[in-house]
Amino acid sequence: MSVVHHDPSTLPVDDNVNPYTFCVELAGSQWFLQKGKMIAYYGAIEFNGIGHGRLDRLVRTSFHSPLHASDWVVAEGSGKMLLADRAFDVNSFDLEDGNLTVRSGNLLAFQPSLSLKQSIVPGFLTLIGTGKFVAASNGPVVFMEPPLRVDPQALVGWADCPSPCHHYDHGYMTGVLGGLRALTGLGGASGEEHQFEFVGAGTVLLQSSEALLPEQPAGGTPHEPGVPGGGAHGAPGAPPGAPRLPGQLGDLQRRFGL
Amino acid sequence: MFRLQGSKVLAVDMTGDAVKAKNGSMVAYDGQMSFRKLSGGGEGLRGMVTRRLTGEQMTVMEVKGHGTCWFADRASEINLVALHGDKLYVEAGNFLAADAGLRTGTEFTGLRGASQGNGLFTTSIEGHGQAAIMSDGPAVVLRVSARYPLTVDPGAYVAHQGNLRQSFQSGVTFRTMLGEGGGEAFQIRFEGDGLVYVQPSERNTIAGDV
Numbered sequence: 001m002s003v004v005h006h007d008p009s010t011l012p013v014d015d016n017v018n019p020y021t022f023c024v025e026l027a028g029s030q031w032f033l034q035k036g037k038m039i040a041y042y043g044a045i046e047f048n049g050i051g052h053g054r055l056d057r058l059v060r061t062s063f064h065s066p067l068h069a070s071d072w073v074v075a076e077g078s079g080k081m082l083l084a085d086r087a088f089d090v091n092s093f094d095l096e097d098g099n100l101t102v103r104s105g106n107l108l109a110f111q112p113s114l115s116l117k118q119s120i121v122p123g124f125l126t127l128i129g130t131g132k133f134v135a136a137s138n139g140p141v142v143f144m145e146p147p148l149r150v151d152p153q154a155l156v157g158w159a160d161c162p163s164p165c166h167h168y169d170h171g172y173m174t175g176v177l178g179g180l181r182a183l184t185g186l187g188g189a190s191g192e193e194h195q196f197e198f199v200g201a202g203t204v205l206l207q208s209s210e211a212l213l214p215e216q217p218a219g220g221t222p223h224e225p226g227v228p229g230g231g232a233h234g235a236p237g238a239p240p241g242a243p244r245l246p247g248q249l250g251d252l253q254r255r256f257g258l
Numbered sequence: 259m260f261r262l263q264g265s266k267v268l269a270v271d272m273t274g275d276a277v278k279a280k281n282g283s284m285v286a287y288d289g290q291m292s293f294r295k296l297s298g299g300g301e302g303l304r305g306m307v308t309r310r311l312t313g314e315q316m317t318v319m320e321v322k323g324h325g326t327c328w329f330a331d332r333a334s335e336i337n338l339v340a341l342h343g344d345k346l347y348v349e350a351g352n353f354l355a356a357d358a359g360l361r362t363g364t365e366f367t368g369l370r371g372a373s374q375g376n377g378l379f380t381t382s383i384e385g386h387g388q389a390a391i392m393s394d395g396p397a398v399v400l401r402v403s404a405r406y407p408l409t410v411d412p413g414a415y416v417a418h419q420g421n422l423r424q425s426f427q428s429g430v431t432f433r434t435m436l437g438e439g440g441g442e443a444f445q446i447r448f449e450g451d452g453l454v455y456v457q458p459s460e461r462n463t464i465a466g467d468v
Contacts, residue, residue, distance in 0.1 A: 003337070003338065003399055004399065005399045005400075005401045005453060006398060006399060006400050006401060007400065007401040007403065007406055008406050017398055018396055018398065018458075020395045020396060020458035020459075021395075021398050021458045036411075036413075036460060038411055039410070039411050039413075039414035039456050039457070039458065039460065040398075040400060040408060040409065040410040040411060040414060040454070040456045041408070041409050042400075042406050042407070042408055042409075045409075082398065082400075082456065084395070084414065084457075084458030084459060084460075085458075085459070086394075086459045086460070087394045087395030087457070087458050087459040090458075
């Protein structure tokens with residue numbers, strides 16, 4: 001078996017070198033990348049934190065999440081650069097005047113022709129526009145058409161889907177036994193009673209494993225009423241309305257169907 | 259004769275000759291094999307003292323016999339390196355096996371080692387034969403020539419071979435201190451003529467934290 005030796009003339013242009021390494025060609029152009037994902041480069045490439053005065057214009061046009069700007073850098077210059085992430089599978093995706101929402105920990109890099117925004121769904125980021133981006137996944141990515149329900153740990157992202165929502169199996173929700181099962185795991189919980197449901201036209205991206213990539217902070221959201229994750233409704237978990245009376249079981253009561 | 263079986267198991271066919279391998283990395287063998295621990299990396303008393311002093315500890319064994327011996331370590335990816343009189347530099351932790359005829363030693367690496375957090379010294383392997391090194395994910399082999407110098411993240415660096423000069427680049431500026439750094443504050447630049455092995459993963463380094 002002969003080992004392939006790469007140099008700038010044999011490295012691919014904006015494509016995978018192997019399933020775990022991606023090569024980006026820069027010719028006076030720019031790419032956004034998550035901090036620390038560059039493993040090697042040929043040529044003259046500069047890495048600058050966002051918020052660098054010179055890059056301010058770029059932030060205005062393609063970076064709309066000021067709250068986590070410090071996790072991203074801009075690579076600028078000419079040469080070929082290799083990207084990788086903890087030996088996970090990496091893949092590039094092309095968007096053409098489209099939108100795609102991806103788990104924040106999975107996104108590695110993107111072209112500035114795309115604009116990055118925080119999703120309303122906490123922990124997810126949305127890319128809008130035309131261009132290429134690179135995402136990591138644990139195992140190869142599978143593309144699925146809605147309607148479908150997916151395991152929360154296998155979800156990488158979705159494109160053009162109007163309604164990502166939670167779905168619980170009926171037996172999990174109702175009755176004393178269902179409640180007991182969900183709380184204790186006794187009596188045969190399959191571990192699959194809760195899913196994400198997608199309907200409508202679009203594509204859902206799944207990874208072929210249920211091992212999550214470590215979460216990347218997607219930045220806080222403004223603390224305003226009506227903003228999910230904004231936490232403007234007081235302490236989470238506190239029931240709205242009247243305070244709980246002694247002897248009342250609250251959520252448990254409802255769970256056990258009492 | 260070194261050959262890969264899949265990408266994570268190394269098979270070595272032996273006819274009375276010997277290989278040096280990381281202690282405890284044998285997973286199976288057929289035929290007749292004998293295993294002997296080599297103190298101080300099999301480099302004699304001098305090597306033993308050097309390794310102890312430099313902290314570049316390497317516990318290796320000598321495997322000798324007739325038949326096939328299989329090696330693997332924590333499901334790491336294995337890369338074969340053919341040496342034709344040139345020198346391979348690899349971190350002791352990434353070393354899996356080498357022909358017994360190859361000379362191993364300890365060398366000073368300077369600041370690169372320090373930036374990786376694994377010491378100022380590295381292991382060198384020299385001679386004619388084959389060696390096997392491990393990486394987290396399959397390594398990409400990058401050629402460095404006079405026209406194409408290469409810059410590598412210290413955390414992704416695994417090994418290099420040939421006639422290369424390495425210099426340490428630091429991009430630490432006042433911005434790094436403000437938390438607005440480029441995230442790639444430490445880099446190693448390779449110039450000359452040779453090959454560099456990088457893995458698609460970054461171990462935790464001092465550089466990674468800056």
